[in-house]
Amino acid sequence: MSPDDELAPLPTAELHLHIEGTLEPELAVALAARNRVRLRFDGPEELRRAYRFSDLQSFLDLYYELMAVLQRPEDFTDLAEAYLRTAAAQGVRHAEVFVDPQAHLARGVPLEVVFEGLGEAFATAEERHGVSVALIPCFLRERDPAEAEELLPRLLRYRPLVIGIGLVSAETGRPPELFERVFARAADEGLHRVAHAGEEGPAEYVTAALDHLGIERVDHGIRSMEDPSVVARLRAEQVPLTVCPLSNVALRGVDRLADHPLKAMLDAGLAATVNSDDPAYFGGYLHDNVAAVTRALGLTLDERRRLAENSWRASFLPAAERDRHL
Numbered sequence: 360m361s362p363d364d365e366l367a368p369l370p371t372a373e374l375h376l377h378i379e380g381t382l383e384p385e386l387a388v389a390l391a392a393r394n395r396v397r398l399r400f401d402g403p404e405e406l407r408r409a410y411r412f413s414d415l416q417s418f419l420d421l422y423y424e425l426m427a428v429l430q431r432p433e434d435f436t437d438l439a440e441a442y443l444r445t446a447a448a449q450g451v452r453h454a455e456v457f458v459d460p461q462a463h464l465a466r467g468v469p470l471e472v473v474f475e476g477l478g479e480a481f482a483t484a485e486e487r488h489g490v491s492v493a494l495i496p497c498f499l500r501e502r503d504p505a506e507a508e509e510l511l512p513r514l515l516r517y518r519p520l521v522i523g524i525g526l527v528s529a530e531t532g533r534p535p536e537l538f539e540r541v542f543a544r545a546a547d548e549g550l551h552r553v554a555h556a557g558e559e560g561p562a563e564y565v566t567a568a569l570d571h572l573g574i575e576r577v578d579h580g581i582r583s584m585e586d587p588s589v590v591a592r593l594r595a596e597q598v599p600l601t602v603c604p605l606s607n608v609a610l611r612g613v614d615r616l617a618d619h620p621l622k623a624m625l626d627a628g629l630a631a632t633v634n635s636d637d638p639a640y641f642g643g644y645l646h647d648n649v650a651a652v653t654r655a656l657g658l659t660l661d662e663r664r665r666l667a668e669n670s671w672r673a674s675f676l677p678a679a680e681r682d683r684h685l
């Protein structure tokens with residue numbers, strides 16, 4: 360087997376992917392032209408140069424700004440279609456995709472536009488790309504939790520495509536317990552629950568998200584490694600963590616990939632998975648992340664198999680379907 364074969368993609372479930380974060384500069388520029396939206400960037404190259412960040416907030420500023428090019432259902436369809444094509448080539452066979460409804464509503468784009476546009480691409484994704492897809496709308500933590508509570512019933516209309524809810528955006532100063540009520544309602548409705556925690560925020564936000572929001576997976580969670588009692592709990596309960604290595608380096612949570620805690624997480628017996636977060640902005644899709652950490656951390660083929668297996672176990676697929684991949 361050549362080193363390249365060893366690094367061939369393994370069939371994997373992608374569990375941490377923001378659909379708006381798959382907006383490549385070329386597509387952003389093309390959609391801006393199609394919708395007559397003026398961007399402050401002169402073409403895809405200049406835009407690509409702006410995809411450099413000092414922290415999470417500096418990324419979020421550009422990420423929300425560029426959403427302006429997404430106006431009509433077909434824009435969301437084209438965005439999703441481009442992601443599915445690339446993801447399939449990178450070994451993704453199932454994706455539980457995040458979307459930010461409040462960010463679109465706040466700029467006057469109705470829910471129907473977002474969900475019908477995405478739904479159009481997702482309905483035939485299995486047939487055309489060999490990728491099954493589900494959707495997890497996420498609440499923005501800087502906004503009023505009451506707004507999330509009002510939005511929840513409207514999201515329920517998009518079941519069964521919608522399978523759960525998440526919590527995203529700048530973490531610091533917005534502890535999980537603010538969103539306890541909406542997460543409790545979502546649980547009563549039988550929705551799955553996940554939350555970004557321990558990305559920039561402290562390990563105690565991971566504990567708070569487990570205790571107050573009843574989350575079934577932790578998105579990122581890398582700062583859990585700073586608190587041995589949190590690590591012990593994640594291990595004992597086998598709580599899945601959706602880790603995004605290229606994102607952590609791009610947003611300066613980790614200095615270099617060689618310093619990334621992923622291997623330490625595996626060594627500690629945690630149920631870590633590798634995902635791509637906002638791949639257009641951070642330099643790579645799912646397998647690009649796996650290949651990069653494999654090289655930087657010297658992961659073995661067995662460890663890569665474990666990551667893929669963890670992704671299937673952590674997915675929200677029905678047990679029979681999930682077990683087909685194990």
Ligand code: ADE
Pocket residue numbers: 377380415422527528529555558606636637
């Ligand atoms: N929204 C999109 N990407 C995000 C990230 N990495 N962290 C928090 N919120 C996000």
Ligand code: ZN
Pocket residue numbers: 375377555578636637
């Ligand atoms: Zn994320």
